[in-house]
Amino acid sequence: MRPLLLGLMLAGFCHSAFADEISSAYTDLDIGKDCATVAAAAEGDGQWANFVCPGYRGFPVLLYDDDARQSAFYGFPPPGDMAPVWESFAAFNSVGAKIEWRVETKGDTAIPFAAIHRRLVSDPEDPEKKIEVLVVSRVAQLTDGKSCVVGLVVASGNPTANDMARKLADEQARDFACGADERVQVSGEVPLPEFTRQEELEQ
DSSP: OHHHHHHHHHHHHHHHHTSOEEEEEEEEOOHHHHOEEEEEOOTTSOSEEEEEEEEETTEEEEEEEETTEEEEEEBOOOSTTOOOOOEEESSOEEEEEEEEEEEEEETTEEEEEEEEEEEEEEETTEEEEEEEEEEEEEOBOTTTOOOOEEEEEEOTTOTTHHHHHHHHHHHHTTTOOTTTSOOEEEOOSSOOOOEEEHHHHHO
């Protein structure tokens, strides 16, 4: 019995040693310092600008700012002239200064599959107050160009928001079908602010 038990233990150890590992990596986002402006409104054309910013190990962050509202795209954009779909809160909002990337490591290869980014959203009932929401997004790979919001977790008044966002990212982001699957929405004592996707507005 001992040789069999030892064999099973060794097999379990080998499986654990080579199992895929998921961890977090963090990058900073300073629009004024680190991002390049790729397009901006001309005089009399409103207030909007598009930026490209550094992300995790060559994965860029595309940030779109329009009328004090922001939409973010994580990873490699779609090929050709296809523009990422606008996704943002209805109220004024801005992205946080740090991005958490959920990274899957296989051997020597580390690939980010989800981004967790804190968003500060104006409270519709009191514009002076901000509601903090963790936005969980799928990271677009070079082969697919698909990034979109997978889920939203209200962080204000929620001490477990970070853990909830990581769990959501790990379970949903890799297989999430942008434009087809329904995003997960988690609120608590503080209601989740209205969030829209451009395709939904056009329906």
